Amino acid sequence: VDKLKAQLTKLENDYDNFQKKADREQKSIASQLSKVRDQFKDQNAKYASTENQLKSEIDVYKQRIARLESQHSGRVSQEANIDPSTLVDGKIASVLTEQNAVYIDLGQQSHVIPGMTFEIYDPKVGVVKDSEGNYSGKATIEIINVFETTSVARVVRIPRNAEIFPGDLIANLIYDPELKFKFFVYGEFDLDKIGQLSVTDRRRVENMIIKWGGLLVSDASQQGDNPKLNYDVDFLVLGQEPEFPTPPSEDEVDPTAIERHAKAMKRYEAYFGLVKQGKELSIPILNQNRFLSMVGYYKR
Structure with missing residues (x-):
């Protein structure tokens, strides 16, 4: 009986040792597997980062090609599909x-x-x-x-x-080291958002464009009732969108009020006429906020 008990104890000890060894090996394998997974994730992340970097560099080279092509045409090449x-x-x-x-x-x-x-x-x-x-x-x-x-x-x-x-x-939207972009500016602006539209702020936009190397293709004559765009324009920069003028009542007889409404209606039609022309000519249309964000404008 004692001999059998001793053999049983030995078997139990051997089993415990085997179980402990198996647990250690299982943990070791799990740890190695976890490391391999982490390395795989890290490698994938590095590949993704490299891929994004290469895509960015490819885009930059495409832009340079478009700029070189544009030096001959004077306008950003539409065929190059570059915005x-x-x-x-x-x-x-x-x-x-x-x-x-x-x-x-x-x-x-x-x-x-x-x-x-x-x-x-x-x-x-x-x-x-x-x-x-x-x-x-x-x-x-x-x-x-x-x-x-x-x-x-x-x-x-x-x-x-x-x-x-x-x-x-x-x-910076205006600046380009190799090409002068052409801008058509129209409307009234409120650059510092003080709640007051003005022609003065439009002139500030125009001066910004000229000072930083852009070309202004809109002048005072183009601020009238029938402004015209052409394919030579790279960007259309618009002031605040006008509201649809409230028509005078049928009983209105004041010629000043009637004339004021007629002028407001012409400005409204001119503004949205430019929007339509810009879309037809595939010219990027920028409102005040978008333009200012693209040139890094801040209130000094």
Whole structure:
């Protein structure tokens, strides 16, 4: 009996040892499998990041090709299927965190001037519309010093959770280092949103375009009742959309009121006539908010 008990005890011990060894090996295999899965996930993430980076670089090269083609035609090539609103102008060269400033890879040779603003975009995403349909970047910078091939810019807008990195893309709708875009500006604007539309603010938009290297193809004569677009226009920039004028009552006899309504009606028809022309000619149409977001405008 004692001998049998001893054998049973030995078998139980052997079983326990075997079970412990099996548990250790199972845990080891599970750990190795988990590591392999994590490595696979990391590798996939790296591949996805590389793919996005390459796609972004391909888009930049496509834009450069479109720009070269445009130098011959004077307008962004439609055949290249490039939206001129998404053209990248340069990159962040380095970040001066303590000075709240950055270096960019554009300078005097690229016709950059102090006061010019740029929006900053993630290179993995590129220049894309936000949820409101605007092209606001993750931050805004303003040029303060210009050198031959680089410039220093101060950061004038950046949300709390945003960061700027070397290699980030920069863009300004008006500016282009190789091509002068042509703008048609129409209507009344309220740039600082003070609740008052004015022709003065339209002139500020026009001056911005001229100062930063764009070409203005609309003049005072084009602010009348029958403005006309043509294929030579790259962007149509419109002021605030007018409301449909309330028609005077049938009993209205005041010639001033009747004339005022007639003028308002002509402005309304002219505005939406331009919208129709822009769509027919495939010209990008920008309202005030979209235009300002794409040039990095901020209230000084």
